[in-house]
Amino acid sequence: MHNKVILLASDQFGKGEPELGEIVMETFLVHVKQAEQKPAxxxxxxxxxxxxxxxxxxHLHLKELEEQGVPVYGCKTCVEHYxxxxxxxAGQIAGMNLFVELSGKHEVFTIS
Incomplete structure (x- = not known):
């Protein structure tokens, strides 16, 4: 995960049953949190x-990742829309300009 930006474009990991997708998302974040190399x-x-x-x-795992030094952001337009x-x-509100900047410096790993 080093030098990557994780883009969470959904509240579920993968398509299918929403409850399963939420569990898989949480499991993914647990493993990211426990990994030696953290995302950018x-x-x-x-x-x-x-x-x-x-x-x-x-949100619990994202908060812990923040405490481990990983910046976590929420898209301003999306936060306002919902x-x-x-x-x-967890996280800070940020504009799309920050995502563009991050994606110019790091590989983007998308979860949708």
Missing amino acids: AIFCMNRGVFNLTEQSLA GVADKLK
């Missing part, structure tokens, strides 16, 4: 911003 950043957009709220257990700005438990 995690950027949440579209429904991925729900991972930053109590609606998803993923009305969750006051519900974020």
Whole structure:
């Protein structure tokens, strides 16, 4: 994961049953959290911003990744669209310009 930006474009990992996708997302983040090499950043957009709220257990792992020094961001447009700005438990709100900057410096690994 070193030198990669993880783009969480969904609140589920993969297509199919939503409950399974949420469990797989949480499992993925647990393994990222436990990995020796951490990603350069995690950027949440579209429904991925729900991972930053109590609606998803993923927010606990994202908060821990922040505490380990991994910057975590939520797309400003998406956070505003879904009305969750006051519900974020992890991450900072950032504009698309930051994602463009990050993607220019690092490989993007997309989860949708």
